[in-house]
Amino acid sequence: MILNHLKASVKTRWQRTLYIMFFAQLMVAVGFSSIFPFLPLYVKDLGATTNLSIEFLAGMVFSAQAFTMMIASPIWGTIADRYGRKLMVERSMFGGAVILLLMAFVRSAEELVILRAIQGLITGSVAAASALVASEAPRERTGYAMGILQVGLGSGVALGPLIGGAIADFFGYSAAFYVTAGLLFLSGVLVFFGVEEKFVPADTLTEGASSFMAQWRHILAAPGVVMTYGMRFMNRLGRMMIFPMLPLFIETLLRDTAHINTFTGLVIGIGAATTTLSSIYLGRLGDRIGHRRIVIAGVVLAALLYLPQSLVMAGWQLLVLQALIGVAMGGIIPGLSALLTRYTQSGEEGAVFGLDNSIQAAARSVAPLIGAGVAMWFGLRAVFIATALFYLVAGLLAAWRLPRSEPPIQVGQES
Numbered sequence: 229m230i231l232n233h234l235k236a237s238v239k240t241r242w243q244r245t246l247y248i249m250f251f252a253q254l255m256v257a258v259g260f261s262s263i264f265p266f267l268p269l270y271v272k273d274l275g276a277t278t279n280l281s282i283e284f285l286a287g288m289v290f291s292a293q294a295f296t297m298m299i300a301s302p303i304w305g306t307i308a309d310r311y312g313r314k315l316m317v318e319r320s321m322f323g324g325a326v327i328l329l330l331m332a333f334v335r336s337a338e339e340l341v342i343l344r345a346i347q348g349l350i351t352g353s354v355a356a357a358s359a360l361v362a363s364e365a366p367r368e369r370t371g372y373a374m375g376i377l378q379v380g381l382g383s384g385v386a387l388g389p390l391i392g393g394a395i396a397d398f399f400g401y402s403a404a405f406y407v408t409a410g411l412l413f414l415s416g417v418l419v420f421f422g423v424e425e426k427f428v429p430a431d432t433l434t435e436g437a438s439s440f441m442a443q444w445r446h447i448l449a450a451p452g453v454v455m456t457y458g459m460r461f462m463n464r465l466g467r468m469m470i471f472p473m474l475p476l477f478i479e480t481l482l483r484d485t486a487h488i489n490t491f492t493g494l495v496i497g498i499g500a501a502t503t504t505l506s507s508i509y510l511g512r513l514g515d516r517i518g519h520r521r522i523v524i525a526g527v528v529l530a531a532l533l534y535l536p537q538s539l540v541m542a543g544w545q546l547l548v549l550q551a552l553i554g555v556a557m558g559g560i561i562p563g564l565s566a567l568l569t570r571y572t573q574s575g576e577e578g579a580v581f582g583l584d585n586s587i588q589a590a591a592r593s594v595a596p597l598i599g600a601g602v603a604m605w606f607g608l609r610a611v612f613i614a615t616a617l618f619y620l621v622a623g624l625l626a627a628w629r630l631p632r633s634e635p636p637i638q639v640g641q642e643s
Contacts, residue, residue: 241424242364246373248422249317249357250380252415256321256353257384259328259411262392263404270401271337278338285337291593292341296348298589301355305582306443313360313578314425316352321416323350325409332405348589353415354381355585359577360425362569370569371519374562375511382504382558386497443579452571455629457587459523460564462622464588466530466615467557468595469602471496477608481543495547499554506558511566518633519563519570524626526559531619538612567630 263270268286276285308316327347334340357377365373395404448454478492514522533553540546565584572580602614 253380255411258388259408261388277336292345293348294593301585302582305578308578312427317356320353325412329409332402355581359581363577371511371515371566374565375507378507386500452631464591469599502554503557506555510559511562522559523563526556527623529556534616538609
């Protein structure tokens with residue numbers, strides 16, 4: 229009787245944590261994605277106080293944040309395994325709220341770039357949320373749990389640009405930062421009062437992980453981990469190669485360019501929406517048949533869908549193909565998160581997803597340069613062909629190098 233009560237209590241706790249993190253992830257994603265559409269315009273509006281060009285500073289607004297996040301994420305992840313994942317979620321949300329609020333008061337583009345760099349050092353809510361949920365959910369339910377988190381993230385990314393753009397148009401750029409800071413603060417409050425973490429420090433669970441480097445080596449030595457990280461890098465790189473070129477390509481497809489921003493937002497939003505809808509089903513399916521199969525199928529499907537995008541002649545054709553790409557992403561993104569959880573030991577979730585976030589940040593920092601280079605040398609349509617070939621290679625590598633059998637669920641691994 230007592231044992232059954234304890235089991236029911238544990239089940240209730242991890243599910244409550246998952247649903248709270250879903251809402252928190254949704255609000256954070258809406259907040260962060262709401263400022264993306266107008267950041268370059270905000271840079272132009274602020275102006276430069278140095279000899280640096282506005283174009284360079286507009287690029288640095290994105291690259292500086294990705295670069296500093298790449299450096300900081302693994303460190304925060306390892307600290308999470310020492311002091312608690314909930315604490316790291318609160319750090320990213322409350323810290324992000326302060327930094328985003330300060331962005332509303334900057335006086336130059338250079339000041340904005342500096343704050344964006346600090347943002348990369350302090351935030352990282354997606355990795356923190358993933359580590360918290362992975363540490364609480366039973367390991368045989370990680371696909372489902374990561375799918376739920378992806379729903380929150382995808383829904384927020386789909387809604388955020390529309391909300392942020394409308395606020396900026398009607399109330400000014402500063403108002404959008406106020407809203408974003410408020411959403412992050414409310415998310416932090418929700419986690420603070422709603423999530424109960426049963427935390428056990430990692431050094432009592434993992435031998436030889438007494439330092440940052442030792443723990444990272446321990447994680448990377450586990451079978452399948454390096455290849456899974458490689459797949460994460462390749463997937464993020466492939467997606468981000470397209471995004472900077474997308475508005476320019478859409479401009480060539482539309483007869484009426486007066487609504488190009490609206491249509492570009494629709495294309496991005498529809499992909500995020502289909503990712504959201506498919507991630508729960510594909511996450512559950514991966515729990516049953518293996519996430520390796522889902523990831524490989526998703527990567528191959530992405531390759532097959534990117535290739536015809538180089539041939540589209542109308543905006544609606546691109547819209548349909550991008551929607552289908554979202555379905556593939558709904559299998560790849562939570563599937564890779566679930567594989568990382570399966571391949572590594574319980575108690576290492578913070579470091580595992582900290583490294584994961586760092587790898588994705590590295591991809592975000594170089595992908596736009598690769599996409600721009602391909603477009604400059606071979607044309608805009610060639611970017612889709614390059615991305616398709618890139619995903620095809622990724623699929624072959626995954627089929628060759630990802631372990632064919634996922635580790636069994638071990639006693640003591642369930643939270």
